Amino acid sequence: MTDQSTTDESERGHAEAAFAVDDDAERCPYCGRPFASEHLHALHLGEEHPDALTEAEAERYAAADDRESDELFKFHIKVLAVLTLIAFVFLYSYTFVWT
Structure with a gap:
């Protein structure tokens, strides 16, 4: 059991050392994680x-969640547009080039 806990601690320490965090970064008041x-x-x-x-934190979370949902919707629309364009290019090339 100590081998696993030691491994977990060393992995966490290695992950924290891999990223530099600003001293003025906003930190979670509950777990101390920087953002x-x-x-x-x-x-x-x-x-x-x-x-x-x-x-106040709940209101900020609701606003951030709405923003995240809006950004995800925009991403989905862009992906749909790209997939439609790819399908159109394949259909066009099959219809007019290969036949």
């Missing part, structure tokens, strides 16, 4: 510590 932006910090709080949120 590059307020948006990521709010998402972390809502996902990892939902029972401990204050009202």
